[in-house]
Structure formats: C-alpha cells, structure tokens
Amino acid sequence: MNPLDVSAATNRWSTRPAVEKLWLFGGLLLCAMLLPPPTAAPLVVVATLVVTLTLARVRARLFFLALLGPAVFIVLGAVPIAVSLRGGLHVEPGGLDLAVTTGLRAIAASAATIGLAVTTSVADLLDLARRAGVPAALCHVADLTYRLIGILIRSVGAAREASGLRLGLRNPRVAISVVGTQFALVFVRATDRAHAMSEAMSLRAEPGMTAVLTADRPARPARLLATTGVLLSIVGMSLLLARMWHVG
Template identity: 55%
Template sequence: MNPLELAAAHNRWSDRPVAEKLLLFGGLLVAALLVPPPVGHAAILAVCCVCGLVLARVPARVYLPALLAPAVFLALGVGPLVWDLVGGRLVVDPTGVDAAWRAVSRAIAATAATVTLACTTPAADLLAAGRRAGLPAPLAHVVDTTYRLVGILVGTTRTLRQAHDLRLGHRTARAAITSVGTQFATVFVLALSRARAIDDAMALRAERGETAVLAPARPVSAARLVVITVVVGAVVAVGMAA
C-alpha cells in the first residue's frame, strides 16, 4: 500500500460513514465552484486542513504533499492566461492575471476538498458506497482495476528511479534526459503487461464486470449531518458575503 492508502485506512475518520464525508467534502467542492474568491476559497481550504490534519489526524507528511502537488500543474496551466504574445514579445495581460488568480484560487479550494476526501476514505469504501447507490457493476470494475494499476505503476516508477540513481543515471543533464526517457519507455511497456495481469486476477476474484469489496454499510449520524450542513452553509455564506 502506498502512503496515501495507508493514511486513508488508518486515520480517525476512516470508520466514519462514507455518506457523511461525501456530504462534507462534496458540499465544499460545490461551494468552491460557486463562491467568489478569495475569502470563500480560503475558508474552504481552512476547513479542509482542519478536518484532515486536526480532526482526522492524517499525517502531515502525506497530506501536505498531496495538497501541494497539483500546484505544479496550476503553475503550468495559468501561463497562457497571464502572458500574451504582442509584436514578438511576451507581455503580461492584465485581464489574464485576474482570470488566472481566480482560476488558481478556485482550483486550490476544489483540490483541497478532493484530496481531504481521498486521505480520509479508503477506495474500497467509496466503491462499496457507489455500488449501494446504484453505480453500474462494469463501471465499478473499471474504476477498481484502474486504481490498482495506478498504484502498481507508481510503485514501479519509484523503484526504477531508485535503480537509475544507484547506477548514477542522473550525474549529468544528458544522462538524466536519457534516464528519464528510458524510465518512461519501461513504465509504458510494464503498464500493458500488468494491466492484462490485473484484469486476469480480478476476473479470478469475481465475475467480469463485478467488484466484490468487504466494506460494511455504516449508519449515518443525524447530529453529524446537521453539523456538516451548518459548516458548508456557513462557508457559502461567508464566501458570498465577502
């Protein structure tokens, strides 16, 4: 199991009903799309951090990197919004800057809600809740198989990286480029073979298109539902009033 899976399975909220966590973090995700920046998005980020680090006790060494990793994609994505090509020169577009920081603020708030849900809820619980809610069995099978494949590929990539480091594959810039290209090629080949192996293993475990997970349905608490509704409503109210 990777650190994210371990954190999801061993935090203080891992045994809470999935419906409660979906209501909380799903509500915050919708709020991130509705409320204007920056106050509302800052409130969403604060609530998610308190839930993940303080209440659920997710390890900070797992939670914070998972929260900060999408910042790389955000930094790359806002470039075309901020910069414009005029007369062969790159210039800053004032309207683009406004659009960029709004998009980044909204994306960070939405990412915080999604990451906190992932860090507090095991994938098996989410799949079981989806099946009880009417998620088609073939779709649940695809999701489960893809999730397992991604986990295996991440572990394989980490092992390849360590092997290349031990062989001094990154001692120079040219060697690093060659090493990274070799790793990508190896992971691509392994992805095909391991995807086939995982599909065969899942077929032996259950009928094709069926995913059997041992995740009991836990009753929700009316008191916690009220608290969650109040928290989400307060975040929306603060965001709209700012």
C-alpha cells in the same frame, strides 16, 4: 500500500461512514466551484485543513505533499491565462484577475479532493458508489485503474532506485536519457500489467461483480446536519464578503 491508502486506513476518521466524509468534502468541493473564488477559496482551504489535520489527524507533510503536485500544475497553467506572447510579452487585459480567480478555485477544489482521498479508502468509496446505483462495470474499471496506478508507482520507484544505484543519475544529460527509458519501460509494463490484472480479476468473478469488504456503518443524521451547517456558513460568509468587497 501507498501513503494515501495508509492514511485512509489509519486516520482518526477512518471508521466514520464514507457518506459523511463525502457529504463534507463534496460540499466543500461544490463551494470551491460555485462560489466567488476570492472569498470562498480561503474559507474552503481553511475548513479542509482544520478537518483533515486537526479532526482526522492526517499527517500534515502527507497532505501538503499530495497538494504540491496539483498546486504547481495549477500555477503553471495559470501563467498563459495572464501572459500573452502575441505582439510581444505582455499581460493580457483582465488576464491577471482571471488567472488568480481560476488558480484559487482550482487549488481550493484540489484541497477538498485530497482531503477526501487521505481520510477515505477506495474500498469505502466503491462500496458507496455501488449502493448509490453506479453501474457495476464502471466500479470495476475504477477498481482496476486504481490498482494499476499503485503498481506503476511502485515500479517507477524501483526503477529509479535501481538507476541511482548504477549511477544513472550522475549528471543531467545521462539523467534525461535514463528517465526517458524508464517512461518507455513503464508504458510497456502498464499494458502488460493491465492485461494480466484484467484476466486475473475475470477469473475471480464476472467483470463488475467483484465486491469489496467494508463494514456497514450507517451515517448519523446529527453529523450530516452539523456538516450542512458548516457548509451553509461558508456559503453565507463567502457571499457576504464578496458583497462587501464589491461595495467597497
């Protein structure tokens, strides 16, 4: 099991119904996407941290490591929005504000998504999707893709460890060659593993008919109402702060 699976299975909220966690983190995701980023993004991130680290007791190191990759990608992607090379290196008019708001929105949305990932297992999400009417074939593809990603991550880790033991990473020039070879190996292995997994699961059942074993845990209306209250509070505070900011 990868660290996200372990966290989803062992955190304090692991036994809570998936619909309650989806209502919370999905609501935070919508707040990050729809509300003004300068005021909403900090509120969404703080709410996600409180829920994930304090209430669900997810390890802080795991959460921040999972967020680090998307955050770096977002920051690097925001640079071309603010800076232009046309006519020489310069900051685009209004580009810096657009880059900051885009980055804040994306990081807040990523934090909410990761909060759901570290507190809710894929089996629970797939079961919830099936009950909500998502086509069985689509759930089947999602299940296969998730399993394949886990296998490939372990394969990359094993290949990197083997290269390190053979001193394949002793200097930058050799390391670049080794990493390129590993990526080529993983690409070929991904094709083979995907074909093998598809055949194996087809032998178990018709595509889309494979089931996941989950406990039947109905959502509690009181928790859904409390979550709705928190989300409405974030909406109200964000809009109020945005209005005060604009007026000021």
